[in-house]
Amino acid sequence: MAYIKLFEEFILSESGNSVENAVPFQQDQVAGTLKWLEKNVFPKIGISGMGDDAAVIGSAGKKLPGDTSGDIDIAVSADKIAGYLDVSLQNVLGELNTTLKKYGYETKMAAGFGQVSIAAPIDGDINNGVGQVDLMLSTDMKWSKFIYESPDFRTGESKYKGAYRNILLMSIIGQCFGKTLSKTPEGATKEYEARVIRMNQGIVQIRKTFQGKKGLIKTAKLMRDFDKEITREPQEVVDMIFNNSKPSDINTYEKLKALLESGLFKFPEKVDSILAEFKTRMTHSGLPLPSDIG
Numbered sequence: 524m525a526y527i528k529l530f531e532e533f534i535l536s537e538s539g540n541s542v543e544n545a546v547p548f549q550q551d552q553v554a555g556t557l558k559w560l561e562k563n564v565f566p567k568i569g570i571s572g573m574g575d576d577a578a579v580i581g582s583a584g585k586k587l588p589g590d591t592s593g594d595i596d597i598a599v600s601a602d603k604i605a606g607y608l609d610v611s612l613q614n615v616l617g618e619l620n621t622t623l624k625k626y627g628y629e630t631k632m633a634a635g636f637g638q639v640s641i642a643a644p645i646d647g648d649i650n651n652g653v654g655q656v657d658l659m660l661s662t663d664m665k666w667s668k669f670i671y672e673s674p675d676f677r678t679g680e681s682k683y684k685g686a687y688r689n690i691l692l693m694s695i696i697g698q699c700f701g702k703t704l705s706k707t708p709e710g711a712t713k714e715y716e717a718r719v720i721r722m723n724q725g726i727v728q729i730r731k732t733f734q735g736k737k738g739l740i741k742t743a744k745l746m747r748d749f750d751k752e753i754t755r756e757p758q759e760v761v762d763m764i765f766n767n768s769k770p771s772d773i774n775t776y777e778k779l780k781a782l783l784e785s786g787l788f789k790f791p792e793k794v795d796s797i798l799a800e801f802k803t804r805m806t807h808s809g810l811p812l813p814s815d816i817g
Contacts, residue, residue: 541631542642545655547591552646552654553584556595559647560656567626568599568619569607575664576600580671582684587676594640594655598667601660616660629653637723666725669757674775681775683813688776690808693720694800695764695783699790704730711739718753725755726763764789776813 548556557579561572570577577599583592605615608622620632620639629642638659645651661667670689674681681688700718707713714732721727730749733739754760757770765772766787773779783794798816805812 541633541640542629542653542655544653545594545642546645546652547593548583548595548645548654549591550584550586550588552651553579553592553595555646555648556643556654556656557584559644560597564623564628564641564643568604568622570599570603576603578664578668580659580667580673582673582676585673585675585677590676594657595643596657596659596671598661598664598671599658600664601662604660612662619658619660662723663725663755665757666755669760669770670720670722672774681777683776686808686810687805687813688773688779689720690804690810691776691779691783691797691801692773694797694804695779695793696720696726698793698797698800699764700728707739713739715743716749724752726753726760727751728753780813780815 557573565572565577573579577597579595580598581592581596583595586592601612601615604619605612608615608618610618616632616634616637616639620630623630623639623641631640632638633640636657636659638657640655640657642653643656645654659667671685672688673685674683696718702716703712704714704716705712711733713734714730716728716730718726718728728749728751730746731743732746733743735744754763761768761770761773765782766789768782768787772782782788783797788794802812802816805816
């Protein structure tokens with residue numbers, strides 16, 4: 524199947540500093556800031572602490588000494604917060620924002636990102652200024668930890684940020700499960716089915732059409748009525764594409780790339796098209812290509 528855009532809610536760019544006067548975190552300031560959150564903020568929204576209901580995602584605290592993090596991203600259980608605040612999941616984001624403001628915290632809500640940003644004293648000390656912490660609502664913490672995982676650069680786990688691994692994983696899923704459903708008499712694709720990764724949902728089977736009112740259109744339209752969630756279980760995602768592998772085997776770009784080119788990959792005939800799509804996606808992302816891709 525030729526490359527067709529399948530980004531589907533994958534956001535490469537950061538939401539940006541929305542909290543006024545926020546400054547970046549030094550890596551050794553992340554732990555103290557998290558302790559402040561656990562003591563002062565989490566009890567007010569029904570989160571007991573880091574663990575099953577809250578987890579740092581992204582690279583904050585995992586970078587080399589001297590590197591900074593513009594913010595700290597924390598996935599928090601939407602279900603746990605909704606239960607504690609006695610609101611529906613549909614209304615939990617707004618209620619979370621209202622609750623934190625009620626306690627005097629400076630916040631900014633970003634509905635499109637499903638997050639509330641809070642101004643937190645850096646390293647737990649207001650004399651250090653404030654930094655931005657993004658509380659990102661998750662309806663499946665296991666999936667969020669998997670898809671937003673970042674390498675630990677302090678130990679040399681990877682040379683590349685988590686976006687590289689995710690773009691490659693998206694290319695694999697997109698190429699391995701694409702299926703043309705109908706063509707024009709001339710042989711052009713009219714309707715197709717594919718699987719995509721939605722960062723907040725998991726693996727979803729979608730259907731798109733190039734058929735417009737006056738003939739074929741340039742960009743396929745999503746036929747949302749056909750959306751079908753396949754899985755948000757990390758092991759099931761791995762089992763779709765590899766034999767005898769586990770989620771930790773694909774937690775960095777380097778590991779995923781090596782597994783793609785190993786005998787454990789279930790679709791070896793797709794490798795060339797996967798790498799071609801990966802290059803195209805990388806170009807759209809604005810990130811430089813990894814050194815092993817020509």
